[in-house]
Every structure is written in structure tokens, then in C-alpha cells.
Amino acid sequence: MDNLKTGEVICKRRKELGLTQNQLAKSLNISFQAVSKWENNTAYPDIEMLPKLAATLNTTVDALLGYGSVITDYDKRYSTEEYYWGLMPNRICYDIMKILPPIKPYRVLDIGCGEGKDAVFFAKCGYAVTAFDISEQGIEKARRLAEYNKVEVRLFKADLFDYRPDMEYDIIFSSGVLHFIPQAERKELCDSMKAHTTNMGINALNVFVQKPFISRLPDSTRDEEKRHPWHSGELFGYYHDWLFHTCREEIFDCNSGGQPHKHCMDTLIAQKIEGGSEAYGTDI
DSSP, X not given: OTTSOHHHHHHHHHHHTTOOHHHHHHHHTSOHHHHHHHHXXXXXXXXXXXXHHHHHTTSOHHHHTTOHHHHHHHXXXXXXXXXXXXSSOOHHHHHHHHHSOSSSOOEEEEETOTTSHHHHHHHHTTOEEXXXXXXXXXXHHHHHHHHHTTOOEEEEEXXXXXXXXXXXXXXXXXOSOGGGSOGGGHHXXXXXXXXXXXXXXXXXXXXXXXXXXXXXXXXXXXXXXXOOOBOXXXXXXXXXXXXXXXXXXXXXXXXXXXXXXXEEEEEEEEEOOXXXXXXXXXXX
């Protein structure tokens, strides 16, 4: 099933359960035309619909999205004693500290924390950190890293496609993860992160950007069809109404997987400011 598109997965599961398009549509309180469009891959289910759709089809959101092989890939990466991404924090972490230094335990949400190096770094610096990842292996290593450093991090396993914050955070951080989100779902995700950020809080994000002069790594085990590079400036557009502290695009060398290659990445650190210029204390 991992090689099927989402619409093909929906069609296959529906038929296995003996449901018509109309029956599936009624159970979801939508039109049968919507189901037909999904199955023809001419439309995509709303992200809020995915958990209910998965439950109705007796499957998981991961399976609907062909995400299982991605989980397996990362579990394999994180299965060794060594830390796949190393232990040095992302340089964005230092940029965040300049904007919101830990003069109090600001609440941090680390989306797709991997093995926890950044989440643990934030906790060591005095932030109150919540972090999640799709990989059980990654979460377990993050727990061990937190214990070794004698800090508390609220860690849990969750799927980026299912999880949405249930409270406000001062800092929402995500590095090297958001390319799993199809373009049609990105605005909703960014809107959700923005809505769950406190006033004067920040979102610090980076995304892989596709460039015609940079070849994608030809490694079938990376399951590249599940990755959706962004367009230059796309991330910045979703935050046009926030204050930009960092807004950059860069090309860098990478050796992950043991094969040298290059990436292009857009990085954004933006701050939420409500109440006009008075809130920021300037004459903007």
C-alpha cells in the first residue's frame, strides 16, 4: 500500500470494506462527489478530515498517506547508539535565544524533534519544552538524552498530519520536517501554528526548497515521493503579517546517508505582534 497514492489507498480500503462511495460519504457527512475526487486524485482530503477518514476505513493516517515507509526509514536511522544528526543544536536555537532569552520558562514546542538534540538544548537553557516525533526510536533516544542531561522534556510520539497544538506556546520550532506536508495543506498548518503562538511569541522554521540546479539524492530508500520540497519564498508568504527577524535562503552540503549531496533551505524566524505599533513600542 505504501506505493499507492492517497486516493488509491482510499479506494482500495473502501472496496475491501464493501462500501460504496455514497456510503463512505454519508459516514463522513460529505458529498459522494468529494470521495470520487479523492479516489481520482483530483482533490485531497482536508487535514482535519484525515483522522475520521482513517477510522472509518479501519486504517491509520500514516497508511492513508503512504507514510509508513518514512517511519521505517527514520526508525532505522535512529536505531544505533550514535545520534544520527549529532548532538550540536541547530544554529536557529541560538537565534531564538537572542529574541526570547530564557529570562522565564518560555514554552517551546519542537515539531519533529528527531532524537531530541534541540529539545534537550532548549530545556538545558531553561525553557519549558514539549516535543514530538513520528519515530518511536527517536523519542526513546530523546528521553535518554534528556535523562543524561538531567532535564525535563515532555516527549511523545505523534504524527505531524494528526497533531495540532492544544495550547499556546511562546516558541514553535521545526527543523527539517515540513517537507512531508503537501502544498495543499501548508497554509492550514501554518495558520494553526500561528494561532497557537502567544502574542510576542515566535515561530522558527526551516524548509527544503527545490531548485532546478540541485539534484535530489537518487536513493530509493529515502522514499522521495513522500517528500514535497517548498518553493522559494513560499514559507515567508504564510507569515507576511508577522515581524521577520530571520529570513534567508542558503545552499549547503550534506552527507546524510553517507552520500555527499546539496540542499537548498529557506529559514524563517518570525514574531507575532498584536495590537499595532503600541504593542512593539515603536513608530512602525
